[in-house]
Structures are given as structure tokens and as C-alpha cells.
Amino acid sequence: MICFAEQIKQHHASTAAIGDGDEVLSVKSILTDVSIDRAQRIVKGIVTTDSPDLDDEVVLPDGLDTSYFPGQVKAVYLNHNYNDLPVGTCRRMFRSGNGYICQTFITRRGIGDDLITAIEDESIRGFSIGFKVLEATAPTPEEQRRYGAAVDTVIRKAKLLEYSIVSMPANPDAIMQLAFKGKIRRSSAIAFGVPDSPERKFFRVSPIRTVMIMEDSL
Numbered sequence: 001m002i003c004f005a006e007q008i009k010q011h012h013a014s015t016a017a018i019g020d021g022d023e024v025l026s027v028k029s030i031l032t033d034v035s036i037d038r039a040q041r042i043v044k045g046i047v048t049t050d051s052p053d054l055d056d057e058v059v060l061p062d063g064l065d066t067s068y069f070p071g072q073v074k075a076v077y078l079n080h081n082y083n084d085l086p087v088g089t090c091r092r093m094f095r096s097g098n099g100y101i102c103q104t105f106i107t108r109r110g111i112g113d114d115l116i117t118a119i120e121d122e123s124i125r126g127f128s129i130g131f132k133v134l135e136a137t138a139p140t141p142e143e144q145r146r147y148g149a150a151v152d153t154v155i156r157k158a159k160l161l162e163y164s165i166v167s168m169p170a171n172p173d174a175i176m177q178l179a180f181k182g183k184i185r186r187s188s189a190i191a192f193g194v195p196d197s198p199e200r201k202f203f204r205v206s207p208i209r210t211v212m213i214m215e216d217s218l
Contacts, residue, residue: 026158027080028053029128029166034119041106042091043119047127047163049099052151058139061099063157064131076104077164078115078191080130087115087165102127102163114178114188115165121183123174124192126166131158167193 030053034045052058069090076088085107092103106112118124135157139147143154167175172194179189190196 025080025130025161026133026155027128027130028055028057028059029126031126034125036116036120038116038120041108041112041116043088043104043106043116043165045102045125045127046096047093047100047102048129049097051098052147055153056150057136057153057155058143058147058151059129059131059155059158061095063135063155064100065134065157065159066093067159069160069162073162075162077162078111079166079193080128080162080164081191084191085109087112090163104165110185111188111191114184115192117183118175118178118188118192119165121174121178123178124165124167128164128166129160130162130164131160133158 028048030046030049030051032045032047034043036043048059048061048064050058050060070093074090075086076090078084078087087109088104088106090102091105093100095101106116115124133155136153136155139151139154144151175184175189175192176194178184179186179194184192
């Protein structure tokens with residue numbers, strides 16, 4: 001089975017979405033507790049920490065260059081898919097403890113509504129940073145004691161290029177149930193990572209209609 005990070009790397013290798021020459025964008029994904037302000041369409045959560053990841057690497061937050069993102073570019077994507085429109089905009093990103101916290105405005109397009117629903121349902125609760133490695137070395141003895149013997153690389157400096165909301169940590173069955181119940185659109189479920197098939201049918205999401213009742217009709 002190919003891990004999520006490797007799938008994303010293959011995606012960038014095939015689309016040449018971001019990178020210099022043959023260089024491929026590196027990505028790191030985490031699960032996080034997400035808070036949502038539906039009225040303001042703001043999603044808040046941790047996007048990266050200095051904890052060891054599934055690739056046995058550590059990305060040091062102190063070494064992240066944020067001059068490009070969110071300094072200049074603020075677009076937030078779904079699953080690092082740059083072929084589609086962004087699903088949000090980074091409103092704020094700041095250091096907290098051993099990582100970075102982001103505040104993301106979610107698009108008013110239909111997929112944005114469905115994304116908020118999926119996050120509220122806890123079917124999606126992952127973030128992933130995309131970055132260019134500038135300096136990486138083996139861990140020092142002190143870092144080996146801190147992170148454990150499994151960590152073989154410490155990324156000391158990197159240029160942050162974007163972060164994405166990712167469905168990798170999501171339960172596809174949970175997303176499918178949201179679609180079956182008519183809470184999200186079929187197209188959104190597919191975008192979130194549910195495999196499509198001609199036989200699968202999802203109920204269409206219908207807008208909620210407000211019925212006004214005149215007082216003299218009661």
C-alpha cells in the first residue's frame with residue numbers, strides 16, 4: 001500500500017504543480033482537533049508540529065520560511081490538488097507551542113459547504129503542509145534522545161508553499177454516509193476521496209427553504 005505522502009509526491013511528479021525543475025514538493029500530514037465558526041466560515045486547527053511523522057522525519061517549525069505562504073500566496077487547497085480551485089484562504093497563521101495554528105476561510109462554493117459539514121461530522125480533520133526542503137540533516141544525539149531512534153532526518157529549514165485540508169485521515173465510509181444521507185454532494189464525496197462508480201447513487205443535496213407565514217393567515 002502506498003502511503004498518502006507518497007501518493008501526493010507522485011501527483012506532483014506527474015503534474016509538476018509546484019517545484020523547481022525536477023524537484024518535487026514535500027508534504028507532511030497530521031490529524032488535529034478542528035474548531036469551526038460556521039457563521040464566519042472559519043476553520044481553525046494545527047497545521048504542523050515538530051513531532052515525528054510517518055516518514056520518520058521531523059520538520060522544525062522554527063525553520064519554516066513563511067515569506068511565500070502565507071506572506072504572498074494564501075490559497076488553501078483540498079488534498080494538494082492544484083488542478084482544482086482552492087477550497088479556502090489562509091486568514092491567519094501563527095506559532096503556538098511546538099507548531100503552527102491556522103485560521104482558514106472556507107469558500108462559499110458548494111464544496112465549501114460540504115467541507116464544513118464533513119469537518120463538523122469529524123469525517124475530515126486533517127491538515128498537510130507542502131514545502132521545499134532547504135536544509136536537512138541526521139538528528140543530533142540530543143535529538144535522537146528526544147525523538148527516538150526511528151527518526152532518521154530532521155528538516156531544519158524549509159520554504160512553506162501551502163497547506164491543504166486533507167481527507168487522508170478521514171473514514172471514507174463516514175464520508176459515503178454523509179453523501180447517502182444527502183448532507184453533502186456526490187461531487188464533494190468524490191473530491192474527498194470516495195471512489196466513484198456508475199452503480200453508486202447519492203442523494204442530491206437540496207437547499208433549505210424558508211417559508212414565511214403571514215400573521216393574518218393563522
